Amino acid sequence: MSQLEHRIWMDRALAQARLALRAGDVPVGAVVVHGGVVIAEAANQREVDQDPTAHAELLVLRRAAAVLGSWRLEGCALYVTLEPCTMCAGALVLARLPLLVYGAADPKAGAAGSLFNIVQDLRLNHRVEVVSGVLADDCGRLLTRFFQARRGGPRQDREQGGGPRQNKGQGGGPRQNKGQGEAPAKTGGRSPRRDPGEAPQWPSRVPDPTPVPFPPAVESHSPA
8 A cells, every 4th residue: 555545544533533532432443444444443442342352453354344244354454543551452453464563662662663573463364454653643643632631631721821930039049058058950870861741752653672581381290
């Protein structure tokens, strides 16, 4: 498929993600395309159904299988706005899906190249072709807006008057060092802390996955 086609189908998935946003769910949407036609679409419904497995990917796979009358989704492509988690990535392998196209990468839970790469693990009996970063900025903005709203917006908006926090001492000026002058900030080699009100940034590119060694088999010592 061309990049234009990928963008068209991802835009359909984004429409589903907006439905999830209005329902109070994490805004993730997915569509399955077969023969140039959308045969199934779904949005996250964990809050609506109170089902921990009601991710958009699982719902759309079930609907596509019902349309085709087969659990093997051969000749299908799945478009989803966020990189699938381990549960959903495993389902793609089980469904024998040929192609996965996703928008925003998920560095904390992604299982299609970010944290894990289940969909292309050579130890499994099926591997999925992956195209990443399609409309990644649009998909990421939707997720960022959701998490900002959940955390109450940027920190300065939560302070009284909407301005930055002032020192409680006289004059309301910024807090000064107890000694003469200001001491340099202590870093200790650590990265600066992220503001609790700041939403996570969703990268559009996926880093190369780190190979995970397969644990050796454990020899059984049970009596004969």
